Amino acid sequence: MYTIQRVSLLLGIPPVTIRAWETRYRLITPVRTRGGHRLYSDRDVETLRWVKTQIGEKRIKIGEAVRQWKQQWPVGSCPATKAAEVPAPDSIEAYVGRLHNDFMELNAPQAHRTIDLALANHHFEEVFHSILVTVLNRIGEGQECGAASEVHEHFAAEVAMQRFSHYLRVLPVYPYMPKALALCPRGEHRHLGLMLFSLFLRARGMDVIYLGPDTPLDDAIPVLGRANVTVVAVSVTDPALAAPLEAWIGECLRDYPRLKFALSGSGFHCNASGLLAAHFVGAGRADWERWYEASFHRD
Secondary structure, X not given: OEOHHHHHHHHOOOHHHHHHHHHXXXXXXXXXXXXXXXXXXXXXXXXXXXXXXXXXHHOXXXXXXXXXXXXXXXXXXXXXXXXXXXXXXXXXXHHHHHHHHHHHOOOHHHHHHHHHHHHHHOOHHHHHHHHHHHHHHHHXXXXXXXXXXXXXXXXXXXXXXXXXXXXXXXXXXXXXXXXXXXXXXOOOOOOHHHXXXXXXXXOOOOEEEEXXXXXXXXXXXXXXXXXXXXXXXXXXOOHHHHHHHHHHHHHHHHHOOOOEEEEEOHHHOOOOOXXXXXXXXXXXXXXXXXXXXXXXXXX
């Protein structure tokens, strides 16, 4: 028997999607522990895998996939044998192209459908880092050559933020993990990078107090002790904000010497020296993974 978290890792399907397929379509029938937690059988796992593959291969809606499943697999049977014969779902590159077109057409319903389909076929972190971020960067590059406008960038960023915010709410928090504070300093209004890093921490069980953009730094200092914060995540895209931030970090470390800072964003690339360089975590998930391992798994 498997927990929902284990099934999610095995299949790359978010727990929220698994629960939705269960309750809305009666696709699977997990048993419940005395504490009310779901436990899934091998048949449940193979059923979910089969439906996920059908959605990815044929680009059909979940309702149609469930109808086909009910026709082909009588109660008590298991699709494991045929599931292995089904071609792999659409590639990451295909989702990037499809979502880019959705954003360029300013089609929010279709963009969300594309993201939903990607989430049904890939782990949410891969969808966010390899699809959403790639598309946002492509739109940003398109602005430089006139292929996209600022309207496209704002529209795409808003859709992405809606998806990021949802996962920040629903991901589990483990009480034994450190607590983090996430902010952009006063004057910094771009916070997609901060949200993405916050999700990286939440996916590992950390509780993240998300203050977001344009945060007054002095007002944040009392929160560190009151909330027992261990990690402070800061994102900056404006290089002019780096110097005052370095002074603030020094002040925080004088009061809380064991505090860990995690700095990210393009604003540090040209100014990463001294304290900033010491706490810069890099520009992507691979760098963040190395920082996380070095910071919390040295033993």
